[in-house]
Amino acid sequence: MSASEIAVLSVSCPGGMARQFRVQVRDVTLPNRWRQMGSFRKLSDARRLADQLTHSGLPARVVDCRALPTAA
DSSP states (O other): OOOGSEEEEEEOOOBOOOOOOEEEEEEESSTTTTTEEESSSSHHHHHHHHHHHHHHHHOOOEEEEEEEEEEE
C-alpha cells in the first residue's frame, strides 16, 4: 500500500486544540483497537509515517483531528 492509498479518517469535536493528523496502527493483540504512533501538523508527514509502517507490514491509518477537546 502506498501513501496515496492510505485512508484518512476525519473526526471533529468542538473546542480544544489545533488540527493535527494522527497515525495509528492496528493493535496485534486486540485487532479491533488502534494505537497511536505519531501526531503531525502536516498531512504529508503523517502519510509518510503511515506509508513506512504499512511497508513494514503493519496496518496503518491517518486520522484527521480537526479539533479535539482539552481538559478544563
